[in-house]
Amino acid sequence: MTTPGTSKYPPGQTALIAKIPEAEPLVGHWRSQLDSVASDGVPAHVTILYPFLDHDRLDDTVIGQLGTLIGAHPAFHVRFQRCGRFPGVLYLAPSPDQPFRALTDAVAERWPEAPPYEGQFTEITPHLTVAHQQESQLLDRVEAELADTLPMAAHVHEIHLLVSDGSRWREDRTFALRGHI
Template identity: 30%
Template sequence: MGHSVLVVPVPALDPFVRERTAFYDASFLSADPAFVNSHITLLGPWLPTPGELDLQRVADALDPVPAFDFTLTEFGEFPDGLIYLRPDPVAPFAELSARLVAAFPQCPPYGGAFPQPVPHLTLDRRSPTVDPVTVRAAVGGLVPARCRAERVDLQWWDNDDCHVRHSWKLN
């Protein structure tokens, strides 16, 4: 069963993230040209079938937020082995997430599993052959990545059905 997620797409890292996604489960690669596998999650899982009023509440929450620049340089690893890049600055992502959580309190980030979620871009997961050092080497010249958050996408994630359902431009 699929789920929806509100994300900031990060095209600069998409070649690497798509390659790793294909390695683990190619059914999560999308034919939708608007869909970017590489992203920073703001709120997910979100509503499975949002209506027009829900989409407007997202627009209202995002309205005062301007587009912003960020870099991805710092690698990290969560206790569960998830290897990621942390955006700098992190504050605009935390603000976007807080605005969306305030608009949709029934949708806690990550289903409430992490009370203080850390904005991040997922790269890979630790295994006997994968660790932060091997991931850093594999990412190569893609990092440091200088990026711009210009929009928030509502993505649908499901096996063989990943696509963008809606998109909002940041001011």
């Protein structure tokens, strides 16, 4: 969820995320320094869909449909056992990642006008970003330190809709997944 070259987003832009509060003790320190969205108000998370529909399009019908769609997916446990990389990015890889993929696919299928990451990538890789737009040597050091803290387990039971005000993200609402684990 980062716009190249800036940490600011258009007012009204939205995102759907799965918060991973269990990760904060492990990655919060690194994210606060190395991932600009952390200082913009975004907690440790796995993105479900970014960007989603602009906030002014989120009427009662869309919110109801989104709640029904998300509520059809079961809550789940996930483990983060290893780090992964994209160019300039260090992340924690969720296992299993299929529940995140299923949620992304379902939302993107229902709202094809909001493809993940604006359609920039052909394959979506669920991940929890630790560092973004950083040099490889720094990512190597952070990854080595994180390796000693893994694995980490989490429970995903809701999806959060975040809205940008142009400089910070705030939570707009939460959608429950089906059932409890």
